[in-house]
Amino acid sequence: MPSSAPTTPTSIELVADGLVLEVVTAGAAVRRLLVTDAEGDTNVALGHADPMTYAADGGYLGATIGRYGNRLSRARFTLDGVEHTITANEGDNALHGGLDGFDRRAWTVQEQGPSHVRLALHSPDGDQGFPGALDVTVTYRVEPDLVRIDYSATVDRATVLSLTNHTYFNLDGEGSGPVDEHDLAVSADAFTPTDAQLLPTGEVRDVTGTPFDLRRPTRLGDALAGDDEQLVHGQGLDHNFVVRGTGLRHVATLRGASGRTLVIESDQPGVQVYTGAHFDGTVVGTSGTAYGPRAGIALETQGFPDAPNHAHFPSTVLRAGETYASTTTWRLTRD
Structure with missing residues (x-):
């Protein structure tokens, strides 16, 4: 079974006109x-000051x-009539692959x-409770003003999966x-x-009539100030x-006060928009700045959360003989 014992990560810099992307092998993280x-x-991009943090417990950063x-409800799902129990790491539920997810590898x-x-x-059969021996790759590629991520x-x-x-x-800059x-x-015309x-x-x-109607550019501070139980x-x-x-196709456009703009495209059915409420000053970034609440926003292109437990959600089943292939791109420009 995989071990989460810290190993010194290798840092890799990818260069194209207009940008440099640093990836570390621990967690295959940006x-x-x-x-x-x-x-x-x-x-x-928010990142840890100490690269070794990614090997120990990177907190999913990048x-x-x-x-x-x-999330997977009750850390379990049924597939082809067989129930599988995943290692729980958020109360009774499994978050981001369980106790020893790919972010810790x-x-x-x-x-x-x-x-x-x-x-x-390589993720062996039974890893964190998931069935099947899985081989996975992620490829980061940079082009002028563009980052492309391909999963297989x-x-x-x-x-x-x-x-x-x-x-x-x-x-506006990491640590700003x-x-x-x-x-x-x-x-998106709807959310879950x-x-x-x-x-x-x-x-x-x-999303109509809710703070989740982001079909037109909306100031995040205004969206977060909405009166809705879901925001609670x-x-x-x-x-x-x-x-x-x-x-x-187009997923999201994010524009900072600086005029820098990020356009995300993906082939996935969903995107998790997370405004980083958990940052409490304990994570120190690459600039030496401690991250407070909403220090960054995550835009995670994905299959639907808990889809294996909701038959009407898009399927996330991968079968033997099939190849999982997905692409996400980040295009960065400035006014």
Whole structure:
């Protein structure tokens, strides 16, 4: 069974015109994303000051999440008539793959060049309770003003799988304070409400007339100030949005007060919008600044949370002989 014993991570820098992406092998995580413009180099991704933190307990910061991004109710699901119990790590529930998720693993560099790196991981049958021996890769590639993330996986028997990246963005600069002045637009007409444990209730709710209507650019501070029980559950936004359309398409546009803009595209059915309520000053970033509440926003392209326990949610089942393949892109520009 995989071990979470800390191993010194390798740092890899990928370079293209307009940006530098730093990836660490621990958790296959993004540590820095430097954007070059008239003001010089600005890091727009939250990251740990000490790279060893990723090997010990990175708190999901920038990490590749697996086997199952987001939450599984009661840390279990039934597949083909068999119930599987996952290691619980958030009360009775499983979050981001259980107690020893992919964010805690030492990934192997499979291929590397100046502008790309492919990282690989083997997850044995029964890992954290998930069925099937899984082989997974994540490839980071940079192009001028663009980061592309490609996921691929195969398994020897049926399992459930939802991979994502957990980078927190602050387009005004890592360590610059809350993201309240950022504007966010999400291509979603509906979202999946949660209970007090942040587990989907199974409802798919129209965003109209709610703080979750982000179909037009909305100041995050205004959205978070809305009067809605769902915002109480998440201490802000911590919800899955149902992305309109299929295939690789627009998911979200985030714009900072600086004028820097991030456009996200993905082929996944959902995106978890999380405004970082948990930051309490205990995490120190690459700039030496302690992160307070809403220091960054995560936009996690994903399968729906708890989908294996809701038959009407898009399926996240991967079967033997199939290949899981997914792409997410981040395009960075400035006014």
